[in-house]
Amino acid sequence: MVAIKLENISKIFFRQPLKRKYTTLRETLLNFSWLKNRQKVRYIAAVKDISLSIERGENIGIIGMNGSGKSTLLKLLAGIYKPTSGKVYIKGRIASLIGLGVGFHPGFTGRENIFINGIILGLSKKEIKRRFDDIVKFAELEDYIDEPVRTYSDGMFVRLGFSIATNVDPDILLIDEILAVGDEYFGHKCAEKITEFRRLGKTMVIVSHQLEAIEKWCDKAVWLNDGMIKEIGIPSKVIDFYRKAIAEKEGKIPLEIRSSEPLRDYGV
Amino acid sequence: MFSNVIELYRCRALIMSLVLKEVKLRYLGSFLGFLWTFLNPLLLMGVYTIVFSIFFRIKVENYPVFLFSALIPWICFSHSILEGANSIIKGGNLITRVLFPAQVLPTVTVFSNMINFVFSLPILFIFLLLFKIQIGIALIALPIVMIIQAVFTMGLVLMVSALNVHFRDIQHILGNLIMMWFFTTPIVYPSTSIPVRLKFITYINPMATLIKAYRDILFYRQFPNWMLLGGILCLGFLVFFLGNLVFNRYKESFPEEV
16 A cells, blocks of 8 residues: 655745845835746756655655755655645655654743644644653653753753654654764664564655665665656665765865865864 | 634644743743733833823823723734734744644734733733722623634734745834834823824724723723624624735745745
8 A cells, every 4th residue: 555655746946036035025016026927036946756656664765965855855745845746645644753842942841842742743632641651751751851841961852852753653754864863872762663663564754864774774765866866776776876976976076186185274 | 714714723732732832931931920921011001101191191080090901902912913923933943844734823822912911801900999990791791802803913913924924024014013003092092182183093993993992891891882893803804814815825835935
């Protein structure tokens, strides 16, 4: 059964041809740009005509260089962005680990934040109450749960966010480069959680630069380049191609320029 | 329009918890905490009473109560608009990082300000007691007027919050506009001080009618003019409808623009 289906989706970001980032009311009124045709508008196609079908229980890893459209694709899957064209079909409850601890307020206690964050992620109060102990236990914050979150360390903060997000009990899990958070110990715990999700037959889409992780967890890898699928298939093969491409790109930079930089300026 | 309303109803639990957060947050970490709900309007009332009752010598009996009965609904209105205009930008990390219905944000601002309004009513009643003004039966009309104000405010806030994402001048314009609106509405002075030939200003100002209704109920112990209020309710629905139109027009672009 198909869990996610993308049909020719594209995402184009329109950028006004203005120096400043935000247009002002005055400019809009005076430029009459709302009357003129939109030819002057610059656009960036972040995702170009991608079709992809993901089976239930399948784990997909998305790799690619910065700016290749990985995160945009994930946001399209999460429903945060609407595709400019094409269709996204989703079957099941989605949880995204894109924003860990979104809506956390530093002044509130961990307990209060669990409720707020849980509701933001689509849980009901009852569901949160039922899972509350699990969430706290997984985050290992039993002793600090009634302290304000601003007193937490970065690691504690992320742990709590991760713990809530994974306790939403999703059918589809979207993960954006979060495997690198926390210390080694918590990293292992996250890995365990992901293995457990795999065992339970959940669908996962993982965006990561950690190629080993993709190779380890994913059934299929997608290499995005310039908003398009460059390669798709068995992770080890796709990663191989990808590594080769990077090596080629690095090779293009003339060696003499690199070595002419005085190294001590960089504190080496 | 209805799609927004249905969506809002669907996520009422989310709205409730965010409103609660907002109300708690407002006074979090301050020494006097919740007391500021009472102190803020009281201090404002003190200043206006000195300026307008003592310096300008506005001839109104029990001026502090006269003022206060109009000031607290106005504070609710103006804070809703000003905070509401910023609500989507402020909640940016919610819309850009989780699937989050954007219309919840302006709604939360309006609701949390309504709640603050309700919380500041007890001081008004204490003042009524101190000035030996009895509370009339007209008080039962108060919730109705509040609902009318909420509909009207909600429409405006939907509109400005959406526009402010694209045109960030709105928040600066609004600050001045609200100030002008405050002084052209009979709040610190009775409507009788307006010269007859300028009287039309209060007729085209929906807030003037609402404020007068509050004052009728709380200060003069009489029922408000239902005909006029009915008109404001219709206008409120129209503004609400327009607000939804504007909001829906821009809604999809929020995650990209904030």
